[in-house]
Amino acid sequence: MMSQPTPAFNDDHLREETIESTKVYQGHFIDLRRDRVRLPNGREAAREYVVHPGAVMIIGILPDGGLVMERQYRYPVRQTMIEFPAGKLDAGEGGLACAQRELWEETGYRAKRWAKAGIMHPVIGYATEIIEIWFADDLTLGERHLDDGEFLDVFTATADELDLWMQQGLLTDAKTIVGMMWLKQWRAGACQLDWQTTD
Incomplete structure (x- = not known):
């Protein structure tokens, strides 16, 4: 950066x-x-x-430029949300390890290249939560491994579709909107990512 x-x-x-x-x-x-x-x-x-123990969000980029997305029912707001994959840190777990685990468990995708974009504080008025924002590419698809009691749909979308859904009020998840901002900045060359290759 x-x-x-x-x-x-x-x-x-x-x-x-x-x-x-x-x-x-x-x-x-x-x-x-x-x-x-x-x-x-x-x-x-x-x-x-x-x-809050902290969390990660993953912007998974497919070879055609599409993005790995999820639809999940979020009980507190009583609606199904469009989101980038995300999940909370386990005790003692680092951000990259959590991002790799959550992407694989929720979507079935594994990535060979990872880059941390930054962090965000989503609810500073009433929580300590910090979300690390990770980019992932060079993806391969396998079988996903959802937690017991976890139900979500995985799909792909373009950045233009996400922009449209945000304007229409269909995409309102704050962390995903912040992720869209990071994606636009990176694609416009306004920020550099330090990519690392993993096995």
Whole structure:
């Protein structure tokens, strides 16, 4: 990626200090916290947020330029979403290993070349979640291995189709929209990717 100077911001006057942290709920992978914090003006306030293990999203590029996509029902919003393949990190798992595993399990594709584009914070108001954005190409298709209770359709689409579906309100998943931005930047030559070959 292109190297730019980092802005020299002083954020000391914006920081909040944790006074006390309480675990409200611990689920399968969601950890809900309620913290008491000291604000920059010295007053106290409450902050409620989800501790998330982190995740990856994969932009899988086929030889014809098509993109590997999924349709999956997302219960919290009660609708089927169009998405790039993605999944959460297992304990101690690195981003590339997770991306390789999720692409294979969900879609059946394996990639010989990988490049990390960047990271995103999808819900900064109430969660610690960070999503690593990975590009994958030189794909071969095999059998997928969905988790128990996981149901999704795999299909391919062009970037133009994704743009149209976004304009029509059919594609509203934030991480996928960010992935489309990275894809456009890379295809336009505005960012460089450091590709690595894997077995």
